[in-house]
Amino acid sequence: MLSKNQVKLIRSLNQKKYRLQHGLFVVEGFKVIKELLNSHYVLHTLYTTEAFNADEKEVLISEKDLKRISFLKTPHTAVAIFEIPKIKAIDHNQLIVALDDVRDPGNLGTIIRLCDWFGIQDLVCSKETVDCFNPKVVQASMGSITRVNIVYVDLLTFLENHSTAIFGAYMEGENVYKKTFPNQGVLVMGNEANGISEAVEKLISDKITIPRFGDIQATESLNVATATAILLSEFRRSR
Amino acid sequence: MLSKNQVKLIRSLNQKKYRLQHGLFVVEGFKVIKELLNSHYVLHTLYTTEAFNADEKEVLISEKDLKRISFLKTPHTAVAIFEIPKIKAIDHNQLIVALDDVRDPGNLGTIIRLCDWFGIQDLVCSKETVDCFNPKVVQASMGSITRVNIVYVDLLTFLENHSTAIFGAYMEGENVYKKTFPNQGVLVMGNEANGISEAVEKLISDKITIPRFGDIQATESLNVATATAILLSEFRRSR
Structure with missing residues (x-):
């Protein structure tokens, strides 16, 4: 079961100031999560109702807990927290x-x-x-x-x-x-x-x-x- | 005040089968309603909390009634019902x-x-x-x-x-x-x-x-x- 603090942290990420404060953001939906897992983005935690194979960063949760942390009316099967990546220098020649x-x-x-x-x-x-x-x-x-x-x-x-x-x-x-x-x-x-x-x-x-x-x-x-x-x-x- | 039947009719227009049955559809938002009023589309009834100048088809209602008929979480000031227009012949040369x-x-x-x-x-x-x-x-x-x-x-x-x-x-x-x-x-x-x-x-x-x-x-x-x-x-x- 998720702790109150975990729920509080995740829900706070709906606001920009908390995203910046924690350096984290939320992703929902299998397809988009998978694309981010296959990129240079760094996973913080994956909360999921079905095993997803993200190793020690994966936390299996109940459907009830998923509803508590999802920002969607109809949650998918997982909520992922990723680290906000560092920005690169802008190439003014492009x-x-x-x-x-x-x-x-x-x-x-x-x-x-x-x-x-x-x-x-x-x-x-x-x-x-x-x-x-x-x-x-x-x-x-x-x-x-x-x-x-x-x-x-x-x-x-x-x-x-x-x-x-x-x-x-x-x-x-x-x-x-x-x-x-x-x-x-x-x-x-x-x-x-x-x-x-x-x-x-x-x-x-x-x-x-x-x-x-x-x-x-x-x-x-x-x-x-x-x-x-x-x-x-x-x-x-x-x- | 709106009658139960008026509310029922308007709310039914969220579904295609009732739109087709009545030949009517709903428009919300001042800007879009105004564009439709200035077109060949025929107004059926305009329910509004502020006078809109649509003559005898205009019905002044309370904010409470507006909330009952609006499909939006945050209703604007008016809900208009228009007639579904007749379709024209398709021009195959365009x-x-x-x-x-x-x-x-x-x-x-x-x-x-x-x-x-x-x-x-x-x-x-x-x-x-x-x-x-x-x-x-x-x-x-x-x-x-x-x-x-x-x-x-x-x-x-x-x-x-x-x-x-x-x-x-x-x-x-x-x-x-x-x-x-x-x-x-x-x-x-x-x-x-x-x-x-x-x-x-x-x-x-x-x-x-x-x-x-x-x-x-x-x-x-x-x-x-x-x-x-x-x-x-x-x-x-x-x-």
């Missing part, structure tokens, strides 16, 4: 994706998966962007989180110290289908409701836009994750 | 998107939004695809649902009777960056877990794929909505 206050965990998870697909090594996030070790982000990233270096920075300072082109996704900008993209630079994607902030906008060297083909009366923009998908595809297709 | 059992409401909502952006008039769904009038789909579509003709069909019969090219998104197929796409045809996107079904696969004339640029050890595919975003962008960029 294409980098930078997020200016993306708040939705599903969007960040999808963008991490896209970075993995399109070979983006470094994903730079503003301090206000949702934490990548938020359980919903880890879930949505489907294991891609282990293959992308995600760094939280003061975005203004980071961009001020970057020497190659800084691209920003806007509703009005240069048509991406008519542009040739370099192999390096930063692609900045903005907040779901407000787009790229005014302070960051001053540092953008190239405003780019995905043309709309539908009804011009429609006012909605593309979702930030689908816009990132199309833009990364445009950057890579010319290689 | 580019059509077809979904083979897409199950996630968020994915369907995002794909509807993409169809709107890229000027796809007709979205054809297999019978097993999640219902587009599911409250979560309507929410995720952000009003785009009013500008796309969404038709549920027997997908095999539909494709058998289609005479231009039928494209299917696969993990292994022709590189989309090297292909020139026509202005007409059907783009088939598969189920989240299983992709395109075997029966539908036999009717695909062109298997296409979005190249991966990242770590080749990674096994995950792209999410169906982000793959649709990239493929629609590829179809449209050559216009």
Whole structure:
């Protein structure tokens, strides 16, 4: 049976400040846990109702205990605690994706998966962007989180110290289908409701836009994750 | 105050069979309701805690009543009931998107939004695809649902009777960056877990794929909505 302190620790990891304090985060779901076990990520403890073969770090628990520690309405069969990995130095000579206050965990998870697909090594996030070790982000990233270096920075300072082109996704900008993209630079994607902030906008060297083909009366923009998908595809297709 | 029968009717609209029986569906959230009010969609009743100016179809209710009829954990200020619109004839001379059992409401909502952006008039769904009038789909579509003709069909019969090219998104197929796409045809996107079904696969004339640029050890595919975003962008960029 789990001790009160164990339960308290695990449940506290739903909050960013406790994740940072303990250097730990939670993963649920067999598929994602397996991907993380097969990566450079270090397992702290695996709580499971079925033997999983993670040696001395595995703790068999009851379904009742699983419900006490799971963040899901319908828990899977295991909850794993992993160590938050050390971040690597950012390679300024590659294409980098930078997020200016993306708040939705599903969007960040999808963008991490896209970075993995399109070979983006470094994903730079503003301090206000949702934490990548938020359980919903880890879930949505489907294991891609282990293959992308995600760094939280003061975005203004980071961009001020970057020497190659800084691209920003806007509703009005240069048509991406008519542009040739370099192999390096930063692609900045903005907040779901407000787009790229005014302070960051001053540092953008190239405003780019995905043309709309539908009804011009429609006012909605593309979702930030689908816009990132199309833009990364445009950057890579010319290689 | 709302009658028991009104509450019962509204709450029943969470299920497809009652939506079809009554020809009605539910919309929540000021922004989406406003988009639907400004479209050809016909309002049945608007239940709201604040005057909304929808004339005799508006019913002012208490916050307590709103909580009784809302499908959201944190209700907005209004729940609107709209009539399910009549579907239009499919234009086989345009580019059509077809979904083979897409199950996630968020994915369907995002794909509807993409169809709107890229000027796809007709979205054809297999019978097993999640219902587009599911409250979560309507929410995720952000009003785009009013500008796309969404038709549920027997997908095999539909494709058998289609005479231009039928494209299917696969993990292994022709590189989309090297292909020139026509202005007409059907783009088939598969189920989240299983992709395109075997029966539908036999009717695909062109298997296409979005190249991966990242770590080749990674096994995950792209999410169906982000793959649709990239493929629609590829179809449209050559216009």
